[in-house]
Amino acid sequence: xxxxxxxxxxxxxxxxxxxxxxxxxxxxxxxxxxxxxxxxxxxxxxxxxxxxxxxxxxxxxxxxxxxxxxxxxxxxxxxxxxxxxxxxxxxxxxxxxxxxxxxxxxxxxxxxxxxxxxxxxxxxxxxxxxxxxxxxxxxxxxxxxxxxxxxxxxxxxxxxxxxxxxxxxxxxxxxxxxxxxxxxxxxxxxxxxxxxxxxxxxxxxxxxxxxxxxxxxxxxxxxxxxxxxxxxxxxxxxxxxxxxxxxxxxxxxxxxxxxxxxxxxxxxxxxxxxxxxxxxx
Amino acid sequence: xxxxxxxxxxxxxxxxxxxxxxxxxxxxxxxxxxxxxxxxxxxxxxxxxxxxxxxxxxxxxxxxxxxxxxxxxxxxxxxxxxxxxxxxxxxxxxxxxxxxxxxxxxxxxxxxxxxxxxxxxxxxxxxxxxxxxxxxxxxxxxxxxxxxxxxxxxxxxxxxxxxxxxxxxxxxxxxxxxxxxxxxxxxxxxxxxxxxxxxxxxxxxxxxxxxxxxxxxxxxxxxxxxxxxxxxxxxxxxxxxxxxxxxxxxxxxxxxxxxxxxxxxxxxxxxxxxxxxxxxxxxxxxxxxxxxxxxxxxxxxxxxxxxxxxxxxxxxxxxxxxxxxxxxxxxxxxxxxxxxxxxxxxxxxxxxxxxxxxxxxxxxxxxxxxxxxxxxxxxxxxxxxxxxxxxxxxxxxxxxxxxxxxxxxxxxxxxxxxxxxxxxxxxxxxxxxxxxxxxxxxxxxxxxxxxxxxxxxxxxxxxxxxxxxxxxxxxxxxxxxxxxxxxxxxxxxxxxxxxxxxxxxxxxxxxxxxxxxxxxxxxxxxxx
Numbered sequence: 001x002x003x004x005x006x007x008x009x010x011x012x013x014x015x016x017x018x019x020x021x022x023x024x025x026x027x028x029x030x031x032x033x034x035x036x037x038x039x040x041x042x043x044x045x046x047x048x049x050x051x052x053x054x055x056x057x058x059x060x061x062x063x064x065x066x067x068x069x070x071x072x073x074x075x076x077x078x079x080x081x082x083x084x085x086x087x088x089x090x091x092x093x094x095x096x097x098x099x100x101x102x103x104x105x106x107x108x109x110x111x112x113x114x115x116x117x118x119x120x121x122x123x124x125x126x127x128x129x130x131x132x133x134x135x136x137x138x139x140x141x142x143x144x145x146x147x148x149x150x151x152x153x154x155x156x157x158x159x160x161x162x163x164x165x166x167x168x169x170x171x172x173x174x175x176x177x178x179x180x181x182x183x184x185x186x187x188x189x190x191x192x193x194x195x196x197x198x199x200x201x202x203x204x205x206x207x208x209x210x211x212x213x214x215x216x217x218x219x220x221x222x223x224x225x226x227x228x229x230x231x232x233x234x235x236x237x238x239x240x241x242x243x244x245x246x247x248x249x250x251x252x253x254x255x256x257x258x259x260x261x262x263x264x265x266x267x268x269x270x271x272x273x274x275x276x277x278x279x280x281x
Numbered sequence: 282x283x284x285x286x287x288x289x290x291x292x293x294x295x296x297x298x299x300x301x302x303x304x305x306x307x308x309x310x311x312x313x314x315x316x317x318x319x320x321x322x323x324x325x326x327x328x329x330x331x332x333x334x335x336x337x338x339x340x341x342x343x344x345x346x347x348x349x350x351x352x353x354x355x356x357x358x359x360x361x362x363x364x365x366x367x368x369x370x371x372x373x374x375x376x377x378x379x380x381x382x383x384x385x386x387x388x389x390x391x392x393x394x395x396x397x398x399x400x401x402x403x404x405x406x407x408x409x410x411x412x413x414x415x416x417x418x419x420x421x422x423x424x425x426x427x428x429x430x431x432x433x434x435x436x437x438x439x440x441x442x443x444x445x446x447x448x449x450x451x452x453x454x455x456x457x458x459x460x461x462x463x464x465x466x467x468x469x470x471x472x473x474x475x476x477x478x479x480x481x482x483x484x485x486x487x488x489x490x491x492x493x494x495x496x497x498x499x500x501x502x503x504x505x506x507x508x509x510x511x512x513x514x515x516x517x518x519x520x521x522x523x524x525x526x527x528x529x530x531x532x533x534x535x536x537x538x539x540x541x542x543x544x545x546x547x548x549x550x551x552x553x554x555x556x557x558x559x560x561x562x563x564x565x566x567x568x569x570x571x572x573x574x575x576x577x578x579x580x581x582x583x584x585x586x587x588x589x590x591x592x593x594x595x596x597x598x599x600x601x602x603x604x605x606x607x608x609x610x611x612x613x614x615x616x617x618x619x620x621x622x623x624x625x626x627x628x629x630x631x632x633x634x635x636x637x638x639x640x641x642x643x644x645x646x647x648x649x650x651x652x653x654x655x656x657x658x659x660x661x662x663x664x665x666x667x668x669x670x671x672x673x674x675x676x677x678x679x680x681x682x683x684x685x686x687x688x689x690x691x692x693x694x695x696x697x698x699x700x701x702x703x704x705x706x707x708x709x710x711x712x713x714x715x716x717x718x719x720x721x722x723x724x725x726x727x728x729x730x731x732x733x734x735x736x737x738x739x740x741x742x743x744x745x746x747x748x749x750x751x752x753x754x755x756x757x758x759x760x761x762x763x764x765x766x767x768x769x770x771x772x773x774x775x776x777x778x779x780x781x782x783x784x785x786x787x788x789x790x791x792x793x794x795x796x797x798x799x800x801x802x803x804x805x806x807x808x809x
Contacts, residue, residue: 100767104774107709115437115704116683118691125705180701212440217475217499217683217691224502229677234620235507236498 112196114211119188119219124151125180126196128208136198136206143200148173149208150199153183156213157190163210171199188219283662285509285614285625286669287654288521289647290340290491292468293320293633294432296748296765297346297799301355305566308761312350313363316410317398317574319637320351322644324401324413327422330651337422337651338663341414341633342468344428345455346746348411349799352459357408364402367395367574370563374551374575383589384577390592391575415460424665426466427456427487430800433745434695436475436683437704443718444711444745446481447807451742451800453485458802465667466490468630470747471695472523472686479514489519489666491630496684497522504679509617509625511670512679520681521666526613527629530606538606539640542580543598545590547639549578576641599642603649604657611660626669630686700753706770707745713777714741718808721780732794733785734805737776739797744769772797 112126137144150173154166174181174196185192192214197207221236295315300306330337343351350356371392378384406413417423429435430451438444449467456464466489467482474492482490489511497508497520504512508522531537538544552560552573563573578587579595610627617625636643654661670676687694696704717734724731744766752762772793779785 100764101771103706103767103770107705109709113440113705113708115696116691117693117696118689121693123696123701125701127705180705215683218501219499221499222501222503226502226505226677226679229502229505229679231503231505232507232620235509235617 110209112194112209112211114192114194114214116214116216117182119217120184120186122153122183122185122192122194122214122216123180124183124194124196124211126209127179128196132208136208140198140200140204140206143202143204144198147198147200147204147206149176150174150197150205151181151183152195152197152199152205152207153185154193154195155185155187155190156193157215161193161213166193173199185216188216191215282659283614283624284618284660285662286627286664287527287610287614287661288338288340288626288628288664288666288669289650290342290426290468290628290630291323291633291636292342292344292428292630293347294342294344294428295347295350295634296746297349297431297743297797299350299353299356299796299798301796303566307565307571308758309356309359310363310565310571312356313360314572314574315634315638316351316360316402317364317367317395318641319634319644320410321398321401322637323633323647324406324410325397326644326648326651327417328413330648331417331420331422335652335655337655338424338665338668339422339647339651340424340426340466340665342426342428343411343414344432344468345430345452346432346799348455348459351411352409353798354408361399361403361408364395364399366563368392368399370551370560370573371395371575373559387577387590387592388575411459418460424466424667425456425460425464426468427452427464428468429470430455431742431746432470432748433742434471434473434685434692434747434750435469435478436473436685436692437695438707438711438745439475439477440708441711441715442481443715443808444741445478446484447738447742448745449481449485449487450807451803453487454802455800471751472496472630472684473692473747474520474681474685475683476514476680479516479518479520482518483516487518489521489670491521491523491628491666492681493684493686493690494523494525495690496520496681497679499682499684500679501682502677502679505677506621506623506625509621509627510623510673511626511666511676512681513676514680515678519666519670519676521626521628522681523630523686524627527606527610527627528631530609531629531631531635538602538646539635539643540580541598541602542582543591543594544580545576545595545641546578546580546587547576547641549576549587551575551577595642596645599645600649603646603653606646606650607653607658607661611658614660623673626664628666694754695747695750697754699756699759700750703750703753703766706766710741710744710770710773710777714738714773714805714808717777717780718805722806722809729785729787729790730780733776733780733790735803736790736794736797737773737780738803738805738808739800740769740773740776740793743797743799744773769797 106127108129109127110129110132112124115123115125117123137147140147150171152169152171154161154169156166159165159167172181172183183194194211195205195207196209196211197205199205225231293315295311298306298308298311300309327337327339371388371394374388375385375392378388401413402408402410414423414425418425429448431448433444433448435445435448438448448470452467453464463486465487467487469478469490469492472491472493474490474496479490494508497504497512500512500520504510504522508524511519511521513519529536531539550572552564552571554577557570560570560573561568564571577590579590581588613627614625617627636647640646651663654663683692684690685692685694714737717737721730721734724734746765749762749766752758776785776790
């Protein structure tokens with residue numbers, strides 16, 4: 001038999017096997033997804049309520065295909081609104097198309113930016129230009145190969161930081177591939193600044209970039225008292241009890257912004273009966 | 282005379298979602314549902330109270346994206362289509378349930394509900410609900426406050442003063458255009474404040490803002506009255522702290538009213554419950570099952586078993602809960618008044634869309650609460666923050682603490698491993714916008730350059746909506762939020778490079794101007 005035909009048949013069989021495998025894979029995947037949702041999902045499946053899907057509640061992607069891709073594709077004229085005719089076109093919009101260009105990895109800057117997440121944690125992201133990186137690395141000479149990349153976190157509360165006058169500092173090693181990092185400074189109400197740089201085993205530190213300075217928020221009532229407005233202790237205690245701030249374990253930290261996503265869960269799973277809730281004061 | 286005050290504040294906000302490039306778009310339903318289930322029912326409550334001569338005070342933030350959508354002709358006509366489809370379905374439902382009396386009466390209720398929505402929207406207020414709210418404001422019953430231009434989380438853009446300033450000034454100008462005067466107060470996006478933001482508010486003529494409980498409670502120096510009186514920031518702008526106790530009564534999953542078994546169940550919607558072919562014409566865009574807005578059951582209990590909804594029973598419960606809320610505020614005010622040397626104010630803010638959308642009976646609850654406060658007691662008076670500041674113009678000077686009303690009370694919900702990648706792009710875009718406005722201080726108004734610069738400002742603002750980071754964190758509809766962020770940054774970046782290389786594509790510019798058409802009167806010089 002002609003070798004070409006055998007090859008074609010062979011390739012065809014491969015395609016068939018591939019298709020069968022893909023069906024099998026989809027089945028397994030959807031089964032696993034069902035199991036996952038059943039045991040770990042957000043939706044309470046013990047309630048017969050249908051999967052929630054509105055106001056941003058669905059887990060599915062619903063961005064429909066859009067006639068816009070790369071630059072220039074947006075020149076298509078805007079469809080004029082014709083409400084009644086629109087329904088007929090429904091079929092055309094159900095295809096999902098990945099159409100948004102990816103954002104750049106970097107902007108050619110050499111910088112590190114510091115942000116406050118909460119009274120204890122900082123977030124920092126950076127971009128180091130290759131020339132700057134190489135320059136600092138080369139300057140380290142023989143030490144370069146054993147040097148680590150660290151974030152040097154300075155406590156600069158109430159000072160104008162000049163690089164040497166920080167109250168204290170600590171180093172946090174980061175992987176060479178990292179581009180952002182969370183740092184636990186653990187000290188509310190103090191100011192911090194970060195350097196990213198090379199730290200050699202002998203303690204030599206060479207800076208790649210220095211961040212802005214940020215101040216961590218308070219986590220307690222101020223100790224500063226204005227004489228003309230001396231505080232009413234009972235009011236704080238009362239508020240403390242109500243919010244649990246600083247005293248009981250249940251605190252403002254447990255509160256979640258009840259946005260679209262949050263409320264329905266509350267709505268259908270009341271923790272107490274109405275009789276009890278009416279008594280609550 | 283009253284012993285203290287209650288200031289009820291509703292934060293009405295939706296992200297700017299408008300997709301003329303599609304015949305139907307699922308996320309546009311967010312607006313249409315809020316119009317039907319929250320804004321119109323609230324407007325009905327206010328109109329009725331006024332008609333009957335019952336005095337009330339309430340404060341609402343109408344965010345610039347929401348005002349933009351409510352006044353957008355394209356979305357207005359889509360809303361008409363949305364509500365008419367529901368009227369049509371409820372007519373079919375009346376026929377379908379004719380042998381099931383407990384559902385038939387509900388089908389009739391929905392028919393009336395949607396017909397009324399259409400009437401209020403299209404006829405009574407000529408498609409522009411902002412006019413309804415403006416009317417209540419002009420009558421002195423409602424104080425409308427503004428918000429960030431696109432609900433940008435200000436402390437997370439604090440490395441760029443101009444970006445923060447633009448969020449505030451664009452909002453103030455937009456408010457003035459639609460409401461005929463400048464706003465006196467602001468709902469800071471996500472209630473997020475950090476020291477210094479008040480200076481920008483002052484500059485924009487804003488007199489007060491609201492913080493989460495610990496924003497004012499942790500102010501320095503220690504606030505004499507805790508959260509039961511405002512403090513002045515050193516700039517002179519007043520900060521009111523949110524009362525945790527009254528919030529919890531409405532919000533809490535344990536004690537909150539909305540979970541009562543008599544109230545309507547949010548989940549049991551005909552969009553899921555009825556035959557697919559039957560409901561298909563009423564599903565948006567991709568025809569996947571979703572909520573349509575006709576729901577026949579009450580919460581009933583913690584199990585799957587659901588009983589038919591009884592509007593009468595739910596109404597009684599709403600009245601009872603309004604009474605309970607008022608009783609608790611009376612006790613609270615009496616106690617506070619006994620230890621304070623001035624009348625306390627309880628500030629109770631909520632998401633507006635809780636009322637009616639999630640909690641179907643919420644607008645009725647407000648109705649009962651206002652009536653009871655007017656007739657059944659003498660301890661509390663309703664008040665707006667502006668009125669309180671008129672009564673008590675001398676307040677302690679103290680700087681509130683960084684805070685937000687998000688999970689854990691600071692910035693984490695908008696800054697975590699799900700969404701932290703956006704900030705390097707948002708910051709860069711803001712920096713570039715400032716650069717552009719300084720590079721091109723003089724452009725003639727009709728030039729393409731001028732238009733491109735203004736559009737760049739719009740794209741930057743749209744990318745800064747805290748809604749995108751929020752959705753990324755919730756883990757639902759993430760793809761939409763990611764795409765919106767990338768798309769606006771992409772459009773901004775293309776404008777930036779095109780403007781600088783003098784290669785602006787006029788067709789493409791017209792196209793994105795018509796899509797992202799928020800803030801038609803924006804002036805990019807705000808970033809200078």
